[in-house]
Amino acid sequence: MPYDESMYEHQLASLGFGFLEQAHIGIIVQLSAVDDGQTNDIRYYANKAAQALLDLPSAILDRVQLASIPFTIDPGLVASTDVKHPLHAPIPYALSHPNQEQRNLVLHARAICLEGQTIQVNNQTYSSVLIFERDHRLFVQQRHVTDLLTSEISLKDMIAFDKLISSLSTTLINVDMQDAKHEIQGALAALGEFTQADRTYIFQFSSDFSEMSNTYEWVREGVTSHRDELQNVPREALPWFSQVLETEGLFVIHDVRTIPPEGQAERSEFDKENICSVLCVGIYNHQKLVGMVGCDMVARRRRWTEADIRRLKLVGEVITNALQREHYIHSLEEAQLELTKANEALKRLAQIDGLTGLANRRHFNDTLQKELSRAVRHKTPLCLALLDIDYFKAYNDSYGHLAGDAALKRVANILSDQFRRSGEMVARFGGEEFVVIIPGMPLAEARQQVQHALDTLYETAVVHAESPFNQRLTLSAGLTGCTEAQQLTADALITQADQALYEAKAKGRNLLSVKKYIE
Numbered sequence: 001m002p003y004d005e006s007m008y009e010h011q012l013a014s015l016g017f018g019f020l021e022q023a024h025i026g027i028i029v030q031l032s033a034v035d036d037g038q039t040n041d042i043r044y045y046a047n048k049a050a051q052a053l054l055d056l057p058s059a060i061l062d063r064v065q066l067a068s069i070p071f072t073i074d075p076g077l078v079a080s081t082d083v084k085h086p087l088h089a090p091i092p093y094a095l096s097h098p099n100q101e102q103r104n105l106v107l108h109a110r111a112i113c114l115e116g117q118t119i120q121v122n123n124q125t126y127s128s129v130l131i132f133e134r135d136h137r138l139f140v141q142q143r144h145v146t147d148l149l150t151s152e153i154s155l156k157d158m159i160a161f162d163k164l165i166s167s168l169s170t171t172l173i174n175v176d177m178q179d180a181k182h183e184i185q186g187a188l189a190a191l192g193e194f195t196q197a198d199r200t201y202i203f204q205f206s207s208d209f210s211e212m213s214n215t216y217e218w219v220r221e222g223v224t225s226h227r228d229e230l231q232n233v234p235r236e237a238l239p240w241f242s243q244v245l246e247t248e249g250l251f252v253i254h255d256v257r258t259i260p261p262e263g264q265a266e267r268s269e270f271d272k273e274n275i276c277s278v279l280c281v282g283i284y285n286h287q288k289l290v291g292m293v294g295c296d297m298v299a300r301r302r303r304w305t306e307a308d309i310r311r312l313k314l315v316g317e318v319i320t321n322a323l324q325r326e327h328y329i330h331s332l333e334e335a336q337l338e339l340t341k342a343n344e345a346l347k348r349l350a351q352i353d354g355l356t357g358l359a360n361r362r363h364f365n366d367t368l369q370k371e372l373s374r375a376v377r378h379k380t381p382l383c384l385a386l387l388d389i390d391y392f393k394a395y396n397d398s399y400g401h402l403a404g405d406a407a408l409k410r411v412a413n414i415l416s417d418q419f420r421r422s423g424e425m426v427a428r429f430g431g432e433e434f435v436v437i438i439p440g441m442p443l444a445e446a447r448q449q450v451q452h453a454l455d456t457l458y459e460t461a462v463v464h465a466e467s468p469f470n471q472r473l474t475l476s477a478g479l480t481g482c483t484e485a486q487q488l489t490a491d492a493l494i495t496q497a498d499q500a501l502y503e504a505k506a507k508g509r510n511l512l513s514v515k516k517y518i519e
């Protein structure tokens, strides 16, 4: 007899069965009350969740159709269990056996559980069967702790997932940081496959949770990726989601159509991404919410189970550890870089005279030693000049110590400007004494250079009222050098230059004295 589906639905609604439409659990009800008592032509009503779970063509079915649904027994359980009911039309069987369950079924590679039930509506009793996707751990924990069959299924499922988690953590702990990104990607793919989600992802939050970015994503073939658009998303764009995740650490949407009005922004984002169901679990670092790991269902709606949440949390933790490690290594590398920079700065500071910015005595000593070795190696000349400000005590006494400091800086600048060839070094030798290393230059040429420095200071005309040289600040200098043929030690060079300087002072100051060879 032909039937009109909408007529049945109308009748169902008038009987008070409207709630079936809203149910997320699959339900099939025997419509005996609307069937005129024709036992041979009993119709059955399948709600939307049942249609999705069992892949049914329509909402109204007859017994033959229900009996021909191709269930099989879970092959992993056959050997180890005493199958209570033969695999003959499990749904009709469940409909006629209230309070009995069959939890070892497989349909289209999905693990299914059936449970016979009766429903009371308007004082009438209707036979029905509830259909679940099997979530074994949930059953063990909440329903049949002593049930051996369920325990076995649970154990099998748990072992499979534990294997996945342990292999993920082993991989992620041992992997090089360069490969970690690839491995995290792999972990998301494994999670997606295991939970049969369409999209799995990681979001990382800014430190104040003002922004979130989709840093990793896996999508099932044919599902669109939205990762690129989901970078630096401001918290205000998804306010309800952010608040729920922050307060509950969890965001579970079985059906986006049931999102309350306060989640309007989220609803339109989910619609844009064709999301039917979404599950997100917060990831934490030292109790601080730093991101989330999530799953989307795109092709169909899904009622997320406790096991889904637990699995997501576990994978989230494993990935968080890897991200944390990556973060620590990155911080460590940054700290090392900072330390190296600080050390270099410290080293530079330790080589510099604070007042003039010239090399200090220690740095001069090291450099002279190196330049001497180089001169020996390359058989090149090396000159050394010692310069001393004339009547500087009197200058300090007349103009004060600060003016004295300024004069020292001025002289330092003149010398630095004069001796700037590669390898040349001007250093502060002592109080008002300077030293210049002049490599690769014959003595005669170095003499001109030093004399030029003396002249420059004189021409700068720094007033020194006590000076006999036209009331100007002047320098005396002693210059010495070793030739390609006659190499000297550092001490010998310094001694000779000092002797030359002494001679310049003795001869009246404001002049350069040159000492050629050791006597």
Ligand SMILES: Nc1nc2c(ncn2[C@@H]2O[C@H](COP(=O)(O)OP(=O)(O)OP(=O)(O)O)[C@@H](O)[C@H]2O)c(=O)[nH]1
Residues within 6 Å of the ligand: 355, 388, 389, 390, 391, 392, 393, 394, 396, 400, 401, 402, 403, 404, 405, 408, 430, 431, 432, 505, 509
């Ligand atoms: N302002 C200032 N003065 C310094 C500094 N270091 C040394 N002096 C002064 O330099 C002066 C050196 O005096 P002396 O060694 O007597 O030599 P001088 O007066 O230049 O006499 P001659 O070298 O013989 O021409 C001292 O008064 C020191 O106090 C410094 O860093 N700043």
